[in-house]
Amino acid sequence: MDSRYSAIETFSVAAAIGATAYAPSGERCFASSVYQDTSQECDSLLAVLDCAEKERAALNYAIVQSRRFGGRYIFLAPSGLVYCASPLTGGRGAVAGPFLMVGYEDVDIEAPAGLLSAIPYRSPVQARALCEMFALCAEHCSDLSGPFSVPYNEALAASVKHMDVIAKAIAYIRGHYMEKIALQDIADHVFLSPTYFSRVFREETGQTPGGFITAVRIDESKRLLRDAAVGIIDIPALAGFESQSYFTRVFKKSEGLTPGEYRRRTRQA
Numbered sequence: 001m002d003s004r005y006s007a008i009e010t011f012s013v014a015a016a017i018g019a020t021a022y023a024p025s026g027e028r029c030f031a032s033s034v035y036q037d038t039s040q041e042c043d044s045l046l047a048v049l050d051c052a053e054k055e056r057a058a059l060n061y062a063i064v065q066s067r068r069f070g071g072r073y074i075f076l077a078p079s080g081l082v083y084c085a086s087p088l089t090g091g092r093g094a095v096a097g098p099f100l101m102v103g104y105e106d107v108d109i110e111a112p113a114g115l116l117s118a119i120p121y122r123s124p125v126q127a128r129a130l131c132e133m134f135a136l137c138a139e140h141c142s143d144l145s146g147p148f149s150v151p152y153n154e155a156l157a158a159s160v161k162h163m164d165v166i167a168k169a170i171a172y173i174r175g176h177y178m179e180k181i182a183l184q185d186i187a188d189h190v191f192l193s194p195t196y197f198s199r200v201f202r203e204e205t206g207q208t209p210g211g212f213i214t215a216v217r218i219d220e221s222k223r224l225l226r227d228a229a230v231g232i233i234d235i236p237a238l239a240g241f242e243s244q245s246y247f248t249r250v251f252k253k254s255e256g257l258t259p260g261e262y263r264r265r266t267r268q269a
Contacts, residue, residue: 011133059077096130186209232263
């Protein structure tokens with residue numbers, strides 16, 4: 001093992017969380033033993049979620065952000081997993097994670113339970129403490145005596161400029177889909193104008209904010225329709241639709257079936 005990363009390896013073993021380091025180019029240059037032991041499950045989970053490339057871009061962007069936030073940056077990645085990042089000298093950076101900050105029964109990630117169970121859970125208080133310890137280990141590895149003055153890779157940062165904004169917006173939508181959500185509400189949450197936010201959201205996700213909200217509500221309504229204990233008449237309100245007729249129209253346009261037909265078909269399956 002490269003002795004420059006010994007403190008990060010020690011942190012990873014003690015915290016039971018994977019840790020990695022990245023070169024200025026964005027390529028991984030170190031992986032802790034814990035990360036190596038769980039990397040297959042993590043890679044499989046990201047493949048199922050179809051977000052491996054976005055996850056990698058988010059990790060590198062987080063390293064850039066950690067320079068702005070005093071070497072301590074905790075963030076929600078596009079997958080819904082949580083990481084913390086700290087800078088290292090020479091333009092390098094380190095990342096600890098992934099982990100979850102909500103219990104397995106509450107996590108909003110559609111993936112096989114066997115893959116998700118490989119991701120450790122840490123409470124928000126524990127996550128903040130881990131982020132602080134990780135920053136101290138990164139500082140030790142760098143033998144820093146002053147502020148992080150090495151310039152970051154601007155081309156790499158620009159390529160994922162709005163990654164944290166998109167992650168925050170998606171988390172907001174998933175937490176409020178049952179309510180009436182206006183574009184202004186989401187834009188205010190991420191501190192952007194509605195016009196600018198709408199443009200960058202579409203550029204990064206390929207969907208409009210309104211289209212994404214509808215997709216989240218459709219996914220939730222499908223989950224509820226598969227639950228025989230939930231009456232169809234109750235589903236529109238539970239999934240955030242304003243009326244039964246509007247729900248039926250939108251659902252059929254999306255799925256090619258009425259809600260009742262979808263329920264019958266899933267029961268037969």
